[in-house]
Amino acid sequence: MSVTIDSKKDVTVEREDQEKINKFSRLNMKCTELIEDKKQMQQDLDALEDAELAIEEAFGEDGTLKVFMGEIMFDCYEDEAEIHHMRMMEEKKEKMDEVQDQIDDVEKEMKTLKAELYAKFGKAINLEKE
Template sequence: MSAQTMQKGTFSSDSDVHVTREDQSKINKFARLNAKLQDLQDEIKDKENLMKNLDDASDELLMVDDEEEPVPFMVADVFFHTPLEETKAKLETLKDELTRQMEELNSKGSRFKEEMALLKRDLYAKFGDNINLEPDED
């Protein structure tokens, strides 16, 4: 089994490597952090798509001809008709909140990556090519 075909956190059987309880704990922690990082990245992607939708909605509001006409504003599954300026303000508030959430998620992701880098360093130092902690290239 070559290093390229191994799954995350697997060992090659080419050499006899003793795995201590501490080593296994590090491997498990790395795997949990990796799973959390993947979930975070998915959540960030969802929020980026939502931000794109909010930007598109803001652009559409620029083309409104009658500023006195109420604009439909969707909250959950219900549309509310609100004045144009109020709708613009709500969109900006939503975009600001979404930006803050994305910054928090990115910060958390950075902390996960830092911790994973330390674990990778320790594990590769001990196991070398006998362990693969790199993401699969699908």
């Protein structure tokens, strides 16, 4: 397989190079998925923050809140609701941090591969996002 450059000089793509290109492509797809996951988590976290205000407003005089889970309605006390809410927010933030760490690792590996491939192929290869 040859890749043609503007100067009409052919560059041979060896098996090792093709494996690096394929790996870069897989990492790029994984990075895109992780970024989308993180965006969704941020939206979920924003919804949890909005729910905090709704929880505070919805408590009755007796300090309870009616909660629906599926087809069941039960009373939930303010302290329990706040503790559960805080736990959910902390878990979501921890998951977001984990995803960000994964994104950082993938981007670091992509940067290394990109440098190697551009060093060999120059302008004959395009690894930039569109």
